[in-house]
Amino acid sequence: MTATSTPPSKTSPYAELKAPTTARRLLMQPTTGPLVALLLACVFFSFSTDQFLTGGNFSLIVQQVMVVGTLAIGQTLIILTAGIDLSCGAVMAFGSIVIAKMAAEGSLPPLAAIALGLVVCGGFGLLNGALVQKIPLPPFIVTLGMLNVAFALTHIYSEEQTVTNLPGPLTALGQTFPLGKTDITYGSLVTIALFLLVAYALSSTSWGRHVHALGNSPEAARLNGIRTSRLTIGVYTAAGVLYGIAALLLISRTGVGDPQAGQTDNLDSITAVVLGGTSLFGGRGSVLGTFIGVLIVGVFRNGLQLMGVASIYQTLITGVLVILAVTVDQLSRKKAR
Amino acid sequence: MSRISRLPSSLIRAAACTGVAALALTACGSGSESGTASSGSGDVKVGLITKTDTNPFFVKMKEGAEKSAKAEGVELMTAAGKFDGDNAGQVTAIENMVAAGVKGILITPSDSKAIVPALEKAKAQGVLVIALDTPTEPESAVDALFATDNLKAGELIGEYAKAAMKGKDAKIATLDLAPGVSVGVQRHNGFLKGFGIKEGDPSVVCSQDTGGDQAKGQTAMENCLQKEPGINVVYTINEPAALGAYTALKAKGREKDVLIVSVDGGCTGTEAVKGGTIAATSQQYPLKMAAEGVKAVVTFAKDGKKASGYTDTGVTLITDKVQDGVTSKDTAYGLENCWG
Numbered sequence: 001m002t003a004t005s006t007p008p009s010k011t012s013p014y015a016e017l018k019a020p021t022t023a024r025r026l027l028m029q030p031t032t033g034p035l036v037a038l039l040l041a042c043v044f045f046s047f048s049t050d051q052f053l054t055g056g057n058f059s060l061i062v063q064q065v066m067v068v069g070t071l072a073i074g075q076t077l078i079i080l081t082a083g084i085d086l087s088c089g090a091v092m093a094f095g096s097i098v099i100a101k102m103a104a105e106g107s108l109p110p111l112a113a114i115a116l117g118l119v120v121c122g123g124f125g126l127l128n129g130a131l132v133q134k135i136p137l138p139p140f141i142v143t144l145g146m147l148n149v150a151f152a153l154t155h156i157y158s159e160e161q162t163v164t165n166l167p168g169p170l171t172a173l174g175q176t177f178p179l180g181k182t183d184i185t186y187g188s189l190v191t192i193a194l195f196l197l198v199a200y201a202l203s204s205t206s207w208g209r210h211v212h213a214l215g216n217s218p219e220a221a222r223l224n225g226i227r228t229s230r231l232t233i234g235v236y237t238a239a240g241v242l243y244g245i246a247a248l249l250l251i252s253r254t255g256v257g258d259p260q261a262g263q264t265d266n267l268d269s270i271t272a273v274v275l276g277g278t279s280l281f282g283g284r285g286s287v288l289g290t291f292i293g294v295l296i297v298g299v300f301r302n303g304l305q306l307m308g309v310a311s312i313y314q315t316l317i318t319g320v321l322v323i324l325a326v327t328v329d330q331l332s333r334k335k336a337r
Numbered sequence: 338m339s340r341i342s343r344l345p346s347s348l349i350r351a352a353a354c355t356g357v358a359a360l361a362l363t364a365c366g367s368g369s370e371s372g373t374a375s376s377g378s379g380d381v382k383v384g385l386i387t388k389t390d391t392n393p394f395f396v397k398m399k400e401g402a403e404k405s406a407k408a409e410g411v412e413l414m415t416a417a418g419k420f421d422g423d424n425a426g427q428v429t430a431i432e433n434m435v436a437a438g439v440k441g442i443l444i445t446p447s448d449s450k451a452i453v454p455a456l457e458k459a460k461a462q463g464v465l466v467i468a469l470d471t472p473t474e475p476e477s478a479v480d481a482l483f484a485t486d487n488l489k490a491g492e493l494i495g496e497y498a499k500a501a502m503k504g505k506d507a508k509i510a511t512l513d514l515a516p517g518v519s520v521g522v523q524r525h526n527g528f529l530k531g532f533g534i535k536e537g538d539p540s541v542v543c544s545q546d547t548g549g550d551q552a553k554g555q556t557a558m559e560n561c562l563q564k565e566p567g568i569n570v571v572y573t574i575n576e577p578a579a580l581g582a583y584t585a586l587k588a589k590g591r592e593k594d595v596l597i598v599s600v601d602g603g604c605t606g607t608e609a610v611k612g613g614t615i616a617a618t619s620q621q622y623p624l625k626m627a628a629e630g631v632k633a634v635v636t637f638a639k640d641g642k643k644a645s646g647y648t649d650t651g652v653t654l655i656t657d658k659v660q661d662g663v664t665s666k667d668t669a670y671g672l673e674n675c676w677g
C-alpha cells in the first residue's frame with residue numbers, strides 16, 4: 001500500500017516529470033497497492049493459522065467471493081463511467097427468485113428459467129441506464145429507487161418464502177471437480193473467466209477506451225464522436241446481465257432461492273471496487289483491481305475466522321481498509337496532477 | 338473478559354504484521370506461536386454462529402458459550418451474519434469453521450430453510466450440527482435442537498392476558514415479527530391459543546410486523562391506534578417492540594389502561610415488567626441453550642456420542658401482577674435470570 005504514496009523528491013519540483021523507470025512505472029500501476037496488501041495479508045494469515053495455506057482453503061475463498069465478485073464486475077463498469085449502482089444486490093436477489101421459482105414451481109425448463117433471469121436482470125440494468133441517460137437523473141438516485149423496487153418485487157413475488165427443491169441444472173455451478181488434491185467449484189471458474197473477459201474488453205477494445213473516456217469527461221467524449229447515450233445504457237444493461245449471472249451463482253452456491261439475499265451486496269461490491277483501486281470519480285481503475293479487492297475482503301474474512309476472531313472485527317478491518325484505499329487513491333491523484 | 342483482552346491483541350498483531358513488510362515473517366511467526374499456546378488445552382474447536390453480533394440475546398448466548406467453553410477447556414470460534422436474515426454470511430461462516438476443523442457447530446439460523454444445504458455439507462464432513470433458539474426446516478437437517486418452546490411462550494402470555502382482562506371485551510393488537518419466520522409465527526399462534534381464540538377472530542383488530550425493532554414497534558402501534566383507538570390488549574413479539582408500543586400509547590395518554598404482554602425476558606424487558614410498562618413477559622434462556630450446546634459438542638468429541646432431538650431449554654412467565662390460575666414468577670426471579 002505504501003509503494004504508490006512515496007513522497008515526491010524535495011530537491012527538484014520537476015523530478016517526477018522525468019521518464020519513470022520500469023520499476024517505478026510498475027509501482028505507479030493502480031493495482032500494485034491492492035496486490036501488495038493482498039499478498040501481505042496472505043503471508044500474515046499463513047503464519048498465524050495452520051489451515052490458511054492450503055489449496056482447499058484458497059478454493060474456498062474464491063468460491064465465497066464469486067457472487068459479490070461477479071456483481072463487482074458490473075459495479076466497476078458503472079463506476080468507470082462515473083456512476084454508481086446501489087441496486088445490484090436487490091436486482092440479483094430478484095433474478096435469483098425468478099430463476100428458482102420458474103424452474104422449481106413454474107413450468108419452465110431450467111435453462112429457460114436461467115435465460116429469463118438474465119433477461120429480467122438485464123432489463124433492470126437497461127431501465128437504470130435509460131433513466132440515468134435520457135431524463136437524466138443522478139445514478140445514485142435512480143439506483144436507490146431501483147433498489148427498493150427490486151427488493152419489494154422480490155418479496156412480493158416470493159411471498160417471503162425460500163424456494164427449495166431446485167432442479168439439478170440450477171445448482172450445477174456449485175458442484176466441484178478435483179484438481180490435484182483440491183476441489184474447485186465450477187462457479188469460481190465462471191467468475192474468473194468473466195473477470196478476464198471484461199478486463200480484455202476494457203483494455204483492448206475501442207469500447208473499453210470509450211468507457212474510460214466517458215468517465216473522465218462525458219462532454220469531451222461526446223465531442224469526440226462517442227455515442228455516449230448508447231454507451232451509458234449499454235454499460236448499465238451489461239451490468240444487469242452480470243447481476244443475472246451472479247444470481248445463478250448465488251443459487252448454485254446456497255442451493256436455494258432466498259428472498260433475503262443480497263441486502264448488503266451493493267455496498268460489498270462498492271467496497272471491492274474501491275479496494276481494487278478504481279476511482280469513485282470515474283474514468284480510472286481496472287476490473288482486475290476489483291478482483292484483487294474482492295479477494296482482500298474474502299481473505300480477511302476467512303483468515304480472521306480461522307484465527308478465531310469474531311466477525312464484528314472483520315467489519316471493522318474492512319472499514320479501515322476502505323478508508324486507506326481511498327486515501328491512497330486521493331494522494332496518488334494529487335501527485336499525478 | 339478474556340475474550341475482550343484477546344481480540345485487540347490479535348488485531349494489533351494483524352496491524353503490526355501487515356504494516357511492517359520486512360518484519361512480517363518473523364513477527365507473525367512468533368505471533369502464531371503465542372497464539373497456539375494461549376488457546377490452551379483444547380484441541381477441540383466449537384463454532385457458534387448467531388444471526389447478528391449486536392442483538393443482546395445473541396450477545397448473551399455468546400457469553401454462555403464462552404463460559405462453558407472455558408470450563409470444558411475447548412476453543413470457541415464465533416461468527417454472525419451482518420443482519421437478521423443474512424443467509425449467505427452464515428453459509429460462509431460454516432464453511433470457514435469446517436475449514437478450521439471444528440468438531441461441532443452451534444447455529445441460530447437466520448433462514449430456517451435456506452441454511453439447510455450448507456448444514457448438510459458440514460454434517461457430511463463429520464461435524465456435529467446443533468440448532469440453537471430457532472429450528473431448521475426440516476428439523477432433521479440438524480442433529481439436535483436446543484430452544485425455547487415458542488408456542489408455549491406465546492400460550493403463557495395469552496393465558497395471562499385472558500385472565501387479566503377478567504371477561505372484559507378485548508380489542509387486541511398483535512405486533513408480530515415478520516412473515517414466514519417460525520419463531521414469530523409460533524409465538525403469535527401460541528398467544529391466540531392461550532387467549533382462547535383462533536386466527537381471524539374479530540377481537541384481533543390490528544396486526545403489524547415490527548421485525549422485533551423498537552422504532553418499528555412504535556410506528557406499528559401508532560398506526561394500530563389510528564385504525565382502532567379502543568385497543569386494550571397488545572401482544573408483542575419481544576420487549577423492544579413492547580417498549581415501542583408503550584411510547585406510542587403514552588403519547589395518546591393510553592399507557593395506563595392498555596395491557597401489554599411480551600416474550601423474551603431480556604434484562605431491559607424484565608425491568609420494564611418491574612416498572613409496570615409491560616404487564617407480563619415469557620422469559621427464555623439463551624445462555625442455557627449455548628452452554629448445553631457446547632457440552633454436547635464436547636461429549637461428541639470425547640466419545641463420539643451425538644446429541645439428538647429437541648431439548649426444551651425452558652420458559653417462565655414473569656410478572657408482578659399475579660393473576661389467579663396462572664403460574665408465574667416475580668421480577669426478582671426474572672432479573673436474576675435475565676439476559677442482555
